[in-house]
Amino acid sequence: MTITGIAAIGAGLAAIGAGLGIGRIGGSAMEAMARQPEMHGKIQSSALILAAFVEAVALFGVVVAFLQG
Amino acid sequence: MMTLNTLKKRLFFTLFIAVFSFGFASSEKETEGDKEFNPKEMILHHVKDAYGMHIIDINGHPISIPLPVILWTDEGLTTFMSSEFHHDYNGEVIVEKNGQRFVNFHEKVYVLNEGESEVKFDEDHHLINAERPIDISITRNVFMMWVSITVLLLLFISAARRYKKSEEYVPSGIASFVEPLIVFVRDEIARPMIGESKYKRYMPFLLTIFFFIWINNIFGLIPILNGANLSGNIAFTFTLAVLTFIITTVSGNKNYWKHIFWMPGVPVPMKIFLMPIEIIGMFVKPISLMIRLFANITAGHVIILALMSLIFVFKTVAIAPVSVAFSLFITVIEIIVTAIQAYIFTILSALYFGMATEEEHH
Numbered sequence: 001m002t003i004t005g006i007a008a009i010g011a012g013l014a015a016i017g018a019g020l021g022i023g024r025i026g027g028s029a030m031e032a033m034a035r036q037p038e039m040h041g042k043i044q045s046s047a048l049i050l051a052a053f054v055e056a057v058a059l060f061g062v063v064v065a066f067l068q069g
Numbered sequence: 070m071m072t073l074n075t076l077k078k079r080l081f082f083t084l085f086i087a088v089f090s091f092g093f094a095s096s097e098k099e100t101e102g103d104k105e106f107n108p109k110e111m112i113l114h115h116v117k118d119a120y121g122m123h124i125i126d127i128n129g130h131p132i133s134i135p136l137p138v139i140l141w142t143d144e145g146l147t148t149f150m151s152s153e154f155h156h157d158y159n160g161e162v163i164v165e166k167n168g169q170r171f172v173n174f175h176e177k178v179y180v181l182n183e184g185e186s187e188v189k190f191d192e193d194h195h196l197i198n199a200e201r202p203i204d205i206s207i208t209r210n211v212f213m214m215w216v217s218i219t220v221l222l223l224l225f226i227s228a229a230r231r232y233k234k235s236e237e238y239v240p241s242g243i244a245s246f247v248e249p250l251i252v253f254v255r256d257e258i259a260r261p262m263i264g265e266s267k268y269k270r271y272m273p274f275l276l277t278i279f280f281f282i283w284i285n286n287i288f289g290l291i292p293i294l295n296g297a298n299l300s301g302n303i304a305f306t307f308t309l310a311v312l313t314f315i316i317t318t319v320s321g322n323k324n325y326w327k328h329i330f331w332m333p334g335v336p337v338p339m340k341i342f343l344m345p346i347e348i349i350g351m352f353v354k355p356i357s358l359m360i361r362l363f364a365n366i367t368a369g370h371v372i373i374l375a376l377m378s379l380i381f382v383f384k385t386v387a388i389a390p391v392s393v394a395f396s397l398f399i400t401v402i403e404i405i406v407t408a409i410q411a412y413i414f415t416i417l418s419a420l421y422f423g424m425a426t427e428e429e430h431h
Contacts, residue, residue, distance in 0.1 A: 045257065045416070052413040056357045059364035066367075 007068035014061025021054035108378035120151035141203035160188040213297035262419035286407035301366035310359035
């Protein structure tokens, strides 16, 4: 297997991690919003920020894959 | 009736984009000529900075806006227009100026060594007989940055003028467009993150990065500009992140530094253990800002172009509807992402400023 292939697998693994993380954030945010609709705005903005943090880690992986591939 | 009209407009708009992006993609193939289509090369070439704004190919003849190439070499300042390379980026066309020979190799200008008349490569396809001069050219990204600065200045100066006229001005025209956005940045980003007493000092910076990132993200999505990928350029995001880092560090108060070097409320071994982590954290925050914006915008461009490349990889027009539909879908998502990434960058900067200026509370 070439280094490009390994880089592609790495990018895929990073995507799985980010998917799990953002999925959990999104699911919990939805539940919280359904329970307390009046907190909708605040929950949404903090969910976005948390999603950005999770995504950043995945993007580090993608960038490494870019550099290798 | 009203909804039907808007629906019609939207359908027309969608079709327009679909047809337009299709034409955009087909233009990419003709530059490749008879060679095997290489999506990786096409995408990387598109995402990178370039000398000259390539707009469109008509019958295999590329049309582009030439931009000045400004170099500082051993012989002093050398300038010429990028059109002298005749759209070559494989180091084949040689431009002679001041007795020196210049080539454009993968959108980087090299100066050939004394006495060399053509480029030579080693096995890894690297140049061996040429060197990089100091390059301060007006590239595609620099040009687009100036365009976006001009647009922002026109927009905001004309809006500010209207407010100057009278104190109790009801916004109209451009002002009614920018006022909700500015109020959004103030009430949703600066106030909750930094705090009521200190947010005013940081408003100019927050507003500037928010609008600057947003408008550059949007410009990157316009196909006719060939997606000058400015906010997907690591140097651009690096500069913005460094500005955030400097402001955070300069405005850090005693409480902030205490949390970094001698974390209060934990036992002494833990304090020593936490110190290096917090110091690394200080630098990781701006680095993650930099990588996040760069990777998000670049990934968006790469996905759109990769979907378009599918048509040429499979060499059939049957895949075109799928490819166009998907890339249209991604383009619409990217339009949302332009705003979200500008929002995230601004709100995280505000969060870091808030952490730096937070007072001790016991």
